[in-house]
Amino acid sequence: MRWLKPLPLRPRDKVQIVASAGPFDVPAFEKGLEVVGQRYTPTYRPDLYDAWRYLAGSDARRAEELSGALSDTSSRAIFCARGGYGSMRLLPSLSLKDLAPSALVGFSDMTSLHAVLQAAGRVSIHGPVVTHLGIQPPAVQDYLFRLLESPEPPPPLRGTSFYVPGVVEGPLLGGNLSVFSRLLGTPYLPPLDGAILLLEDVGEKPYRLDRMWTHLRLAGVFERVRGIVLGQFTDCENKDGPYSSADVLRSLAEETGLPCAAGFPIGHDTPNYPVALGTHVRLDAGAALITFLEGAVQA
Amino acid sequence: MRWLKPLPLRPRDKVQIVASAGPFDVPAFEKGLEVVGQRYTPTYRPDLYDAWRYLAGSDARRAEELSGALSDTSSRAIFCARGGYGSMRLLPSLSLKDLAPSALVGFSDMTSLHAVLQAAGRVSIHGPVVTHLGIQPPAVQDYLFRLLESPEPPPPLRGTSFYVPGVVEGPLLGGNLSVFSRLLGTPYLPPLDGAILLLEDVGEKPYRLDRMWTHLRLAGVFERVRGIVLGQFTDCENKDGPYSSADVLRSLAEETGLPCAAGFPIGHDTPNYPVALGTHVRLDAGAALITFLEGAVQA
Numbered sequence: 001m002r003w004l005k006p007l008p009l010r011p012r013d014k015v016q017i018v019a020s021a022g023p024f025d026v027p028a029f030e031k032g033l034e035v036v037g038q039r040y041t042p043t044y045r046p047d048l049y050d051a052w053r054y055l056a057g058s059d060a061r062r063a064e065e066l067s068g069a070l071s072d073t074s075s076r077a078i079f080c081a082r083g084g085y086g087s088m089r090l091l092p093s094l095s096l097k098d099l100a101p102s103a104l105v106g107f108s109d110m111t112s113l114h115a116v117l118q119a120a121g122r123v124s125i126h127g128p129v130v131t132h133l134g135i136q137p138p139a140v141q142d143y144l145f146r147l148l149e150s151p152e153p154p155p156p157l158r159g160t161s162f163y164v165p166g167v168v169e170g171p172l173l174g175g176n177l178s179v180f181s182r183l184l185g186t187p188y189l190p191p192l193d194g195a196i197l198l199l200e201d202v203g204e205k206p207y208r209l210d211r212m213w214t215h216l217r218l219a220g221v222f223e224r225v226r227g228i229v230l231g232q233f234t235d236c237e238n239k240d241g242p243y244s245s246a247d248v249l250r251s252l253a254e255e256t257g258l259p260c261a262a263g264f265p266i267g268h269d270t271p272n273y274p275v276a277l278g279t280h281v282r283l284d285a286g287a288a289l290i291t292f293l294e295g296a297v298q299a
Numbered sequence: 300m301r302w303l304k305p306l307p308l309r310p311r312d313k314v315q316i317v318a319s320a321g322p323f324d325v326p327a328f329e330k331g332l333e334v335v336g337q338r339y340t341p342t343y344r345p346d347l348y349d350a351w352r353y354l355a356g357s358d359a360r361r362a363e364e365l366s367g368a369l370s371d372t373s374s375r376a377i378f379c380a381r382g383g384y385g386s387m388r389l390l391p392s393l394s395l396k397d398l399a400p401s402a403l404v405g406f407s408d409m410t411s412l413h414a415v416l417q418a419a420g421r422v423s424i425h426g427p428v429v430t431h432l433g434i435q436p437p438a439v440q441d442y443l444f445r446l447l448e449s450p451e452p453p454p455p456l457r458g459t460s461f462y463v464p465g466v467v468e469g470p471l472l473g474g475n476l477s478v479f480s481r482l483l484g485t486p487y488l489p490p491l492d493g494a495i496l497l498l499e500d501v502g503e504k505p506y507r508l509d510r511m512w513t514h515l516r517l518a519g520v521f522e523r524v525r526g527i528v529l530g531q532f533t534d535c536e537n538k539d540g541p542y543s544s545a546d547v548l549r550s551l552a553e554e555t556g557l558p559c560a561a562g563f564p565i566g567h568d569t570p571n572y573p574v575a576l577g578t579h580v581r582l583d584a585g586a587a588l589i590t591f592l593e594g595a596v597q598a
Contacts, residue, residue, distance in 0.1 A: 022506075053542050054506040085506045089513055182510060185484025186517035207321075207353040207384045211481060214388055218485035243352050 003171065003278040005123045006103035007076060008297040009040065009148040015077040016069040016102075017044035017130060020062050021109040022084020023051035024131050029081055031134030036079055039145055048081060055086045062086065063093045066113075073100040077148060080106030080113075082131040088112040088179065091188050096120045103148055103297065107132075108202070108268065111175030114277050115183050118173060118190035123296060126175050126198065126266070127274025140271045147274050151299035153292040157273055159230070160263025161246075163253035165286035168227040169293070172281045174198035181212040184219040192224040196283050198275070200231030200267030205238050206248040213252045227283045228253060228260040229290060232267030259285035302470065302577040304422045305376070305402035307596040308339065308447040312375040315368040315401075316343035316429060319361050320408040321383020322350035323430050328380055330433030335378055338444055347380060354385045361385065362392045365412075372399040376447060379405030379412075381430040387411040387478065390487050395419050402447055402596065406431075407501070407567065410474030413576050414482050417472060417489035422595060425474050425497065425565070426573025439570045446573050450598035452591040456572055458529070459562025460545075462552035464585035467526040468592070471580045473497035480511040483518040491523040495582050497574070499530030499566030504537050505547040512551045526582045527552060527559040528589060531566030558584035 009015070015036065026049070036042045045065055050057030066087075069078045087109050094116060104110070104117060104124040117124045127144055128136050147154050173195040174180055180199070183189045201209065216222065230253075236245040246262065253260035261283065265271045275281075276296030283290055308314070314335065325348070335341045344364055349356030365386075368377045386408050393415060403409070403416060403423040416423045426443055427435050446453050472494040473479055479498070482488045500508065515521065529552075535544040545561065552559035560582065564570045574580075575595030582589055 053540065053547070054509070054537075085510055088510070088517065091517060178510075182514045183517075185488075186514070188517065189484075210353070211384055211387070211477075215481045215485070218387065218390060218482075218487065238353075241352065248352070 002121065003123050004121055005296065005298045007101045008151060009076045009103065011039055013040050013076040014074055015040045015042050015079055016072060016075045017042050017048065017079050017081055018065050018069050019048045019056035019081035020066045020090060020113065021056060021086040022054055022082060023056045024082040028131040028134060032130035032132065035133050035141055036130065054084065056081070059089055063090045066090060067095055070094070071098040071100055075102055077103040077105060080110050080129045082129045083108030083110060085109055088182060091116055105274065108176045109179055111179035112183060112188065114175055115188050115190045118278055119188060123276050123278035125274050125296060126277050128272050132272060135270060137271055140273055144274045147276060147296045151295040151297055153295050156289055156291045157264055159261045159288035161261065162285045162288050163250045163260040163262060164258060166227065166259030167282065167284045168196060168259050169280060169282045170194045170196045170226045171278050172196050172198055172275060173277055177201040177209065177212050178204060181215050184215060192221060195225045196227045196229055196281055197225040198229045198231065198266065200233065201236060202234045202268035204236050206236065206241065206243065206245045209236060209245060210248055210252060222256040222258060225258065227258050227285060228256065229264055229283060230260065230262035231264045232269040234268040259283060261285040261288040263288065264290065301420065302422050303420055304595065304597045306400045307450060308375045308402065310338055312339050313373055314339045314341050314376040314378055315371060315374045316341050316347065316378050316380055317364050317368045318347045318355035318380035319365045319389060319412065320355060320385040321353055321381060322355045323381040327430040327433060331429035331431065334432050334440055335429065353383065355380070358388055362389045365389060366394055369393070370397045370399055374401060376402040376404060379409050379428045381428045382407030382409060384408055387481060390415055404573065407475045408478055410478035411482060411487065413474055414487050414489045417577055418487060422575050422577035424573050424595060425576050427571050431571060434569060436570055439572055443573045446575060446595045450594040450596055452594050455588055455590045456563055458560045458587035460560065461584045461587050462549045462559040462561060463557060465526065465558030466581065466583045467495060467558050468579060468581045469493045469495045469525045470577050471495050471497055471574060472576055476500040476508065476511050477503060480514050483514060491520060494524045495526045495528055495580055496524045497528045497530060497565065499532065500535060501533045501567035503535050505535065505540065505542065505544045508532070508535060508544060509547055509551060521555040521557060524557065526584060527555065527557050528563055528582060529559065529561035530563045531568040533567040558582060560584040560587040562587065563589065
């Protein structure tokens with residue numbers, strides 16, 4: 001399939017900030033907003049600060065905000081305020097008819113939004129949410145700006161280890177394992193055939209990682225994808241057990257037989273490098289290397 | 300569809316004990332085994348005590364043990380040692396061709412085994428695992444023996460509250476929300492059309508309950524079932540939030556519009572009453588009452 005890329009950003013372009021998931025820590029948000037504001041012109045609705053239980057306001061508010069941002073042709077990107085939980089509640093109410101050619105930037109809970117865009121053939125950016133952006137090193141912030149502005153492939157990223165060697169190419173898809181696996185059996189799973197699957201997570205014990213991964217297996221995902229890229233698995237250890245989450249992920253990867261490398265600087269840790277979902281990459285699992293074969297935005 | 304019921308048990312009948320999920324606490328297991336042994340003649344393989352990470356031995360061991368028990372026509376029931384995690388790992392390797400007419404008894408992680416049996420049109424028993432049986436009051440133990448031995452409908456069960464009123468009838472299906480939702484998009488989801496959906500869980504914060512429930516919603520489950528029975532949601536509170544898991548479940552139930560009652564004595568608490576999945580029940584949600592329209596075993 002042909003993937004439609006967002007238009008490139010230029011400094012001072014208008015960008016939208018949305019809160020489609022949980023309520024957020026205001027100082028962390030403002031710190032990230034300052035980083036966005038140094039490069040672009042951020043705008044947001046005042047009710048972005050709403051909070052209801054574990055959500056940044058009602059479903060209606062968040063859906064209206066997000067739908068508005070997705071169709072706003074006067075802005076060039078949508079930055080998500082924070083993750084948490086809640087975006088998947090909005091999926092049935094999003095209109096995907098009048099999508100502006102904007103870059104959506106977010107990760108974790110936003111995996112469900114990325115999936116919706118990918119099902120519509122859109123490239124989107126798995127990268128820091130606003131509350132995460134302020135604590136990222138300048139190298140990550142600069143990498144993000146470059147990714148959003150240049151049609152050239154970004155520099156390659158290195159992981160720390162390989163579980164199954166092999167070299168494969170395909171569009172990079174996926175994101176947060178918890179969220180991605182919650183799309184199985186729904187109309188919102190992205191087109192996975194031939195893809196390289198990116199997975200990361202936070203706060204999930206090893207047996208829970210196994211359960212989510214086994215769900216992917218029983219749903220046939222590993223018969224469809226060509227390779228697996230593992231990012232950070234932060235706070236995923238079982239304090240009582242003599243095994244690590246890496247031990248468990250290695251076993252799971254070996255079961256699939258697919259080329260798989262781990263320890264990429266992508267996820268809930270620092271640094272969290274942005275990557276363009278839907279763009280073609282080459283995974284050399286034995287070298288724990290992802291080479292980007294194209295840029296994230298239109299030339 | 301026609302559901303095949305297990306043959307009734309008689310005192311002293313041979314029953315199998317299997318450990319298809321996690322390793323277990325031996326004293327708790329022995330206490331439950333004594334309860335089983337007072338009524339029936341339990342047998343098990345010595346390698347039932349195996350442990351590997353969070354599993355009761357290798358997949359091969361557990362699958363062999365379980366497949367053997369499922370096809371053993373010399374025993375009348377299969378009691379699961381404990382839950383935890385691991386049964387869903389075995390689903391693709393189970394042979395369902397030579398199923399003996401035995402009653403499978405378990406809950407929590409065994410929800411995936413129940414689902415496989417239900418997909419094959421078999422009634423099975425959502426009830427205490429062996430490590431849970433020893434701490435159940437005599438009334439629950441007696442209710443289980445009666446359910447396994449008599450073709451008559453068991454006495455009704457009462458919940459504590461209703462979320463959406465209404466009276467509906469259908470086969471009772473479901474079980475543990477975490478495990479059941481992990482079957483979406485796989486070939487192992489039971490035939491849900493017209494069913495009354497039973498859900499319970501343990502150790503899941505309210506936003507996680509929302510995420511799992513929303514997964515069911517996005518997968519179309521609430522368009523297929525007729526009503527919802529909520530059992531215990533044990534240790535599911537968010538200590539920081541001014542809302543309870545019951546508040547969240549009520550909101551979720553109201554969104555579906557389906558008759559729904561809560562607080563049934565089914566799940567990870569005490570008492571944990573057994574119910575026969577696949578048998579027809581009447582849910583009077585406004586009265587928080589389940590009436591069983593048939594027994595669990597063949598006449």
